[in-house]
Amino acid sequence: MSTDTGAQSGPAEGAFDHRMAEFGSNDAFVAAALPFLAEGLGAPGEPPPVAIAAPARLDLLRDALGTDAKDVGFVPHTDWYTGSAANAVAQGAGYLAAHAGPGGSIHLLMEPDWAGRAGSSPRESAEWIRYESLANLLFAPFSTTALCVYDTRTAGPALVEEARRAHPGTGLYEAPATLVRELDAVPLPPPPGDATSLPVADLDDGVRTWAAEHGLPPADAELFSTAVTEAATALGPATGALLWGRAPACVCELRLPRGVADPLAGFVPPPTGDLEPGQGLWFTRQVCAYVDVRDGADGATVRIQYA
Known part of the structure; x- marks a missing residue:
């Protein structure tokens, strides 16, 4: 597929219309964006x-739209994509609740910030592809039309190829369960030999004390401890816990006797938009940089990294 045509994929099946466009020049970006925005208008x-x-x-879009620009909303992607992929889910759900029409109807043109967190490492890019894939399930009940635009000059051909697998209508689309399972097949690095073993009965106080001793300020140590206990409560009972690292990259790994299986675990927004304890793995994903869930033959491993 040419990277400079601005061509976009066709509509997805179901209520959520999840499209993708690739461009390799500013002119191609405008050529893809204008018809989409006109459709929304x-x-x-x-x-x-x-x-x-x-x-x-x-x-560029304001100039190309002319007088129609007054009828289009403009949001810098540095204001929208400010955290993890899980944070992007919350941002999208909150925006739809506040601004979309009946059933979530709205046209959103969305460009990932590849100069920011999304493109900062292979791990971050993989998390973004996970988000793009799970969006097909998370936003399926909404009548939202999204056009995700990918700049091939910054995203690169390998990442664009993976993104096609997350968007219906590209000819390479994979079901979210299949794509997420492939992402999770990449093994996690083993815990360091000096990791601290923590009794699960002392999880809350133990994580908080350990995190403070390893450099997290008191408020962050409290938040990290709450995030770990929220995950353990939602997915547990845990049979073991390991801690390692230093602030801000403090890590807690929980061992569970059973698998988790659900690829959407912790990604489904709660009924209220407020972030507060009691929301289980959603809370954990919102306040921590990385939450890796891996099912194995003897249960699951949940690795939580604060930053």
Whole structure:
């Protein structure tokens, strides 16, 4: 597929219309974006479409739209994608709740920030592909139309190829369960030999004390401890816990006697948009940089890294 045509995939099956466009020049970006925004402007009963993209590209769109620019929302992607892939789920769900029309109807043009966290490492990029794939399940009940635009000059051909597998209509689409299972097949690095074993009966106080001793400020140590206990409560009972690292990259690994299986575990937003204890693995994913869940023959491993 040419990377400079601006061509976008066709509609997805179901209510959530999840499309993808690739571009290798600013002209190709505008060529892909304008018809999509025009479609949103003409959709009966929908609020104005929104473009979430690099600030320089938003300027290109304003110029190309002319007087129609006043009817389109513009959000710098550095304001939208401010954290982990799980944070992006929360941002999207919150935006739909506050601004979308009936059933979640709205057109969103979305450009990942490859100069930021999403493109900072292979691990971060893999987490982004996980998010793109799970979005097909998470937002399936909504009548939202999303066009994810990928700049091949910054994302690179390998990542764009993976992104095609997360978007229906590209010809390479894989079901989320299949793609996520493949991502999870990559083994986690083994814990260091000097990792601290912690009795699960002392999980809350033990994690908090250990984290403070290893450099986390008191408020962060409290938050990390709560995140670990939320995961253990939601997925447990845990049979063991290991701790290692130093602030801010403190790590706790929980061992569970049973598998988790659900690829959406911790990604489904709670009924209320407020982040608070009692939300299980959702809370953990929202406050921690990485939450890796791996099922094995003898149960599951849940590795939680604060930052």
